[in-house]
Amino acid sequence: MLMNDLFGxxxxxxxxxxxxxxxxDGTIYEDQRVFAGALELLSTIRRLGGKYVFITNNSSTSVRDYLQRLKAMGIEAQPDNFFTSAQATALYLKEKHPGQLAYCLGTRSLLQEFRDSGIAVTGQVDDRAEVIVVGFDTELTYAKIRQTCEMLSKDLPYLATNPDLACPAEFGFVPDxxxxxxxxxxxxxKxxxxxxxxxxxxxxxxxRNSVFSKEQTVVIGDRLYTDIAVGVNAGVSTVCVLTGEAQLTDIEASSSKPEFVLPSVQEILTILAE
Ligand SMILES: [Mg+2]
Structure with missing residues (x-):
């Protein structure tokens, strides 16, 4: 039985x-296509008493929208199976900028999510704003870019939801x-x-919000400078799968080294079901 990763x-x-x-994206599914073994892996994790959480940097889509999208693909998920960069940003704003008005460049969905979590937010130039937040704005216009530059001229604390340069699309990539x-x-x-x-x-x-320890935790992803790096930075195990962005040559050249490299999530299922 295969128990070795691609580097032996x-x-x-x-x-x-x-x-x-x-x-x-690139780990569990691509577009609307769920990768082989993914659904069975998730049900196996549940059966073995574990938990799965989707940690995503995509701040253009709310958890509510994600739940619908995953349901359509047959993936079982509740709100507590998600943690998005938008949620991480909302927690940071509440902790470091309590009660402050945030100027936000983002989708209507992102602004609504911030409001739902109790953060005062505006998408317009506003002298009362005390912090600037930029998200993955798939509704970006030149007017919004201009407004954001005006806000950035004010020397306020400046946050962004995620550092991803590109987001996968059917034809390749779009700016993230x-x-x-x-x-x-x-x-x-700035x-x-x-x-x-x-x-x-x-x-x-x-x-922290689970019953498990860091030793019991693993991050699985396809992008080295976000998915693998977050696991390394947090001190947990990491698996890089080759169904998305990273290829073997990228891993060899990268400073963010995954603990394990597997062709896809299917091989994780093989190991767990062993
Ligand atoms: Mg990905």
């Missing part, structure tokens, strides 16, 4: 894991939050504090 390392310690933190922030940096010289993966808070929060 014994991966049987994955059998001891209980808290599985999955990236979604990190690329939007690069564009703003080229014009204003760079944000990024709160999604690879910020260790993404893992720390989920572990």
């Amino acid at each position: 390392k014994d991966a049987s310690s994955l059998k001891e894991k209980k808290l599985f933190l999955f990236d979604m 939050c990190g690329a939007i922030c690069e564009m703003l940096a080229l014009a204003t010289g 760079r944000p504090l990024f709160l999604g993966k690879p910020n260790a808070a993404m893992v720390d929060y989920v572990v």
